[in-house]
Amino acid sequence: MHGVQNRSLTSNAAVPPVQRRARLRAARTSLRRHWQLYLLMVLPLLYFVVFKYIPMTNIVMAFKEYNVVAGVWGSPWVGTKHFEAFFNNPQFWTLLKNTFYLSLYGLAVGFPVPIILALCLNEIRDGLFKRSVQLVTYAPYFISTVVMVSMILLLLAPRLGVVNQLLVALGQPPVNFLGRPDLFRTIYVWSDVWQYAGYSAIIYLAALAGVDPTLYEAARIDGASRWQKIVYIDIPGLMPAALIILILSLGNLMFVGFEKVFLLQNPLNLSTSEVIATYVYKVGLLNANFGFATAVGLFNSVINFVLLLSVNAIVRRWSGRGLW
Amino acid sequence: MPVRRKRIRESIGDRLLLAAIYTLLALVLLVVLYPLIYIVSSSFSSPQAVASGRVVLWPVEFSLRGYQVIFTNPQILTGYLNSLFYTVAGTALSVTLTIMLAYPLSRGTLFGRNTIMFLVTFTMLFSGGLIPTYMVVRSLGLIDTRWAMLLPQAVAVWQVIIARTFFQTTIPEELIEASQLDGCSDLQFLWSVVLPLSRPIIAVIALMYAVFQWNAYFDALIYLKSAELFPLQLVLRGILILNTTTSGSMEASAMIERQQMADLLKYALIVVASLPVLLVYPFVQRYFVKGMLIGAIKG
Known part of the structure; x- marks a missing residue:
């Protein structure tokens, strides 16, 4: 009360x-x-x-112009100097583009794949096969980023990697996967799908399990086909969960997983793999340019925050539900 | 009921769709499983077989050389022990703090709980960022201490939400009222009623924190400087990704052998580093699923 x-x-x-x-x-x-x-x-x-x-x-x-002796509050104000420096930096557009493309590509693939996986799993009978698929597809979630990246490096290695051996066996020239800037995003995104799709499908499976069984009964009586059942019952059934996940991912668009990008980076693929987060780390911690790096980080956070608010507002207006 | 359902003849379209689904799932199974098998098999092969790329599916020229090298490497052993410490201590600390926050926030009669909950969840939407957080950790004198691995990420908002939702939905209000009539204080109630009733959720939260701690490397990368404090993941990064050799001076013959060993060593390391998590995984799988679902109710 x-x-x-x-x-x-x-x-x-x-x-x-x-x-x-x-x-x-x-x-x-x-x-x-x-x-x-x-x-x-x-x-x-x-x-x-x-x-x-x-x-x-x-x-x-x-x-501020940070200096160690004066500390955060004692350092002199410099207004928007750091922001201007960042916007006028020749790297600015590249960083923005790389961050944005990588996230968008990740979302375009990483959002639908778990849904499709859940829909498929939902169609097949409970049994050994279903349980094996679930057990195996969840497992990569528990692999650490460091191990994941080393697996990518080993499997895609130029000479001994299993993928290149397959290419050579098929009569194709080997590819230096991680040395090619044009392949970086694909490697990043699809390895993420490999690692997380199974785990992300759990939420959708739960949503599907919560669908009112009388709907299926009615569909069967009406003679609906399997495909119609998926389109008219299953997909609307997981829509609420999907919307929330979409909002959350769009709201995190500017925060690409720093850890994995950083580990996958090398001088050859830097032109597509340098994102705002890795740039902040390098400028801020490695070059000790605290004020500037904070400004860049703030720029990123603010864009992200605005993005989250607007996506939430749009979804709310459109479907009547949002995060808040 | 299920027997009758089977008798209903499915149309050709339905059966085709089902066949397509089975094929797709079998393909998914294969694509996810193959790299895992390949890495385990490579780790049990001979250095020569790995260096010449002869491993396809099963181990070639079975050997344990990779593992022998790993378990005699002091750097890896230190990393392993450090990671064990960080995982155990970090999980204990995180679980305790999470419950200390989530339980009061689950009580409907607590004044101000919505404001506090808002302030807590807000940190999920907006954060100070890398450098400002680093400055705080530095000014607290935590740089290059074990605390840097335990404190900055001690409480995860998501876990607070999961625990709070669990308390709200499973501890009946009547139970609280009855205990208050009996003169039971809030702390007594938490300790002797809520905690025993919440074992499943505590297990879920502990597991999630433990996996997170075991796999973490970023905080170690930015906060730790002395090698003797490094967790396993940071040691792995050095060996697996930066290809740094572990010991300084070597003879030429040893160099060649090490060259051959390098890849084998990586495969074995991947297995050893993921083993603790993957070993317990089949047993805790259902708990993880459960935890994710409790979070999803609210999320």
Whole structure:
């Protein structure tokens, strides 16, 4: 009962005095009743303050000329100098394009594949085959990025890699996969699909399991074919889950997996593999150009945040549901 | 019921579609499984067989040379032990903090819980970024200490959401009220009622944190400098991706042998590094699925 009351109170932006008093009273009662719970939350909340919110205040470095002696707050202001430097940097458009293309390509492939996989798995009978497919396709999820990238390097190696041996056996010239900038995105995206498609399918399988069984009964009585059943019952059934995942992925478009890109990079494929995240790491931590790197990172975060808000708004208007 | 369903004759179109689906899934199975088998088989082959590319599916000239080299390499052993420590300590810390936050936030009568929950989830949408976070870790003096591997990523918002949803949906309000009538404090209730009832979700969260810790390398890359603190993944990066040789001076004959060993060593290392996770995986698979589903209810 208290919970309902509290929620309706906190959601009011402008609080009239009477309600404010009621709210204060509710706070006091809650504090007296649940002081142990508040105490419990102190440490974890401290974690969020120290490692999440204080870094957010450090973003002011993006507008400062950082020097170690003066510290974050003592360093002189330089306005938007770092941002101008970044926008006028000849690499700017390349970085933006690389980040964007890589994510978009990843989304275009990585979003539908788990859905198709789930639809297929949903069609076949429970049994050894189904269980084996699930067991095997989930497994790569647990492989670390370092191991994943070494597997890619070994399997696609120019001379001894299994893929090139196959190409040679088929009479084709071997390909130096990781030395070719035009192949970088394909390698990145499809190895991601290999690693994550099975695991991502779990959510859709759950959505399919939750579809009202009477719909299938009715479809059978009406003589619907398997294909019609998939198109008219299964796909609408997993739409809500798919939408949420689409929003989340679009909202993360500018955050490509730094770890994997960084490990797959080499001087030969840098023209397509250098993304904003790897650039920030190199400029910021390796060259100790803190202010500039913070500005670049902030630029990335802001674009991302705006993207998330707009995608959510669009989906909300279009389908009536969003993240919030 | 199922017996009758089978009797209904399927149309040709339906059977064709089903055949296509089986073929597709068999293909998927093959594509995912083959690289895994190939790597395990290579790791059990002789250095010469690997260096001349003779391994196709099964081990050629079975040998354990790769593993012998790994288990006598001090760098790898240190990395392994460090990773074990980070995984155990990190998981214990993370699970504790997650429950300490998720349980109070699951209680409907807690004033301000929606505000706190919003502030926590907000960090998922917007973050300070790499450099600002690095500055905080540095000013706390955590650079090049074991704490740098445990603290900066200690609580994952996603896991808080999973745990909170679980508490909200499985601990009945009546139970809380009854315990309060009996004079049971919030902490007593958490300890002696909630935690025993929540073993499955604690297992899920612990497993997720453990896998995350075991596989993590990025924090080690930016925060650690001394080799004796490196987790296995960072050691692996040196050997597998940067191709750094592990010892300094060598004789010529040893050099050639090492050259031949290099690839074999990589295969064996991949197996050894993924083994702990992949060994427990079939047993915990259903828990992982369950955890993901609980998260999905809310997500």
